Amino acid sequence: MNSTNNQPRAVLWDLDGTLIDSMPYHWQAWQDVLEPLGYHFTPEQFAPSIGLRNDEIVRDVLKLDRPRPEIEHIVESKEIRYRAIVRERGLIMLPGVQHWLTQLKAGGWRQAIVTSAPRLNVKAILAVIDLDQIIDTIICAEDVMRGKPDPQPFELAAARLSVPPDRCIVIEDAPAGLEGARRAGMKSIGVLTTHSSLQADCVVKSLADLPSGAFDALLHST
Numbered sequence: 001m002n003s004t005n006n007q008p009r010a011v012l013w014d015l016d017g018t019l020i021d022s023m024p025y026h027w028q029a030w031q032d033v034l035e036p037l038g039y040h041f042t043p044e045q046f047a048p049s050i051g052l053r054n055d056e057i058v059r060d061v062l063k064l065d066r067p068r069p070e071i072e073h074i075v076e077s078k079e080i081r082y083r084a085i086v087r088e089r090g091l092i093m094l095p096g097v098q099h100w101l102t103q104l105k106a107g108g109w110r111q112a113i114v115t116s117a118p119r120l121n122v123k124a125i126l127a128v129i130d131l132d133q134i135i136d137t138i139i140c141a142e143d144v145m146r147g148k149p150d151p152q153p154f155e156l157a158a159a160r161l162s163v164p165p166d167r168c169i170v171i172e173d174a175p176a177g178l179e180g181a182r183r184a185g186m187k188s189i190g191v192l193t194t195h196s197s198l199q200a201d202c203v204v205k206s207l208a209d210l211p212s213g214a215f216d217a218l219l220h221s222t
Contacts, residue, residue, distance in 0.1 A: 009219060010163040011104055012154055012186070013135075015115035017050055017173035017193045020091045020125065029082035030062070033074055039064070050174045050194050053116045053147040054079075083124040091128045094193065096207030101134050104215065112157040114139045114170070114177075116147045136161060148176040151184035158184070169215055171207070175199070187218050 016022045027046045034040070041062065049061040054075045058064050064071060093101075104111060111134060115122060119140040126132070137160045144152045158168050170181035173193040178200050181188040190200030191207060202218055204210055 007167060008110060008161070008163045009108075009167045010110040010112065010158065010161045010169070011100075011215065012112050012114045012157050012168055012170045012181075014170075014172045014174070014177050015113050015117060015122065015125065018171055018191055019093055019097055019113070020129065021094055021193065022086070022091060022125070023050065023194055025082055025085045025089070029078050029085060032081050033078045034062075034064075037074075047194060050176075052176060053141055054118075056147070079118060079121060083121060086121075086124045086128060091125060093129060094191075094207065096210065100207055100210070100215075101131070105134050107215075109215070110136050110161040110163055112137045112139060112161055114153045114157045116141055116153075118142065148174075149179035149183065151180050154180055154184040154186060158186075167219065169218055172200070173198075187221070189218070 013019055016026065024043075027043050030046065031040075039062070046061070049057040052061070058071055058075060064074065066074065101111070113122070113135055115138075117140060119142050122138060122140055137157060139153050139157045139160075141147065144156060146152045154168070154170060155165065158165050165185040168186040170177065170186050170188045171191065172178045172181065172188060173191045174195065175198065178188050178190055178198060188200040188202070189210075190198030190203040192198060192203065192205045201221070202214070
């Protein structure tokens with residue numbers, strides 16, 4: 001993993017569906033909160049919400065027709081339920097993730113989590129999977145005015161890591177995140193965890209499929 005190029009480089013990890021498979025937990029939390037109100041949707045109907053902020057999920061995917069104060073209460077209740085499920089059931093990292101986290105750290109890559117999740121959710125997740133010695137910074141929903149596919153979350157992560165955008169590689173499982181990476185001028189790896197196809201510089205079914213040296217090769221590709 002070591003390179004003769006001493007310029008800093010970074011990997012910006014999405015969280016849900018990229019580091020961990022938490023989508024079933026999110027779907028279950030929405031179901032638990034919304035079913036008593038008469039709403040029901042399948043995992044397939046929920047899939048377009050992946051990578052979006054809660055306000056976008058409510059408006060564009062779930063299309064909840066409720067007064068604003070009630071919507072805010074629903075969203076908060078959903079997140080409380082999600083964190084409870086995380087604590088109850090635990091989480092495991094997706095195939096290949098632990099290997100690459102360790103390899104990239106050993107190779108001197110700076111690493112960040114860039115997620116649309118609220119900070120309390122990230123704290124709940126990190127209480128279950130320990131990444132303190134590997135991840136250098138975390139960008140959450142509260143850190144930006146505009147979420148993915150806007151490039152702002154990725155640009156902020158690069159600035160915090162002091163790494164130029166063209167020296168960053170984004171790992172994502174959703175089109176919104178990959179579009180944000182493209183608009184930020186960063187290379188990207190799409191992981192087919194939650195979608196059957198993605199547009200990225202490199203697309204894999206699993207991070208375990210990446211060959212040795214894949215990140216250096218991608219960074220220097222044209």
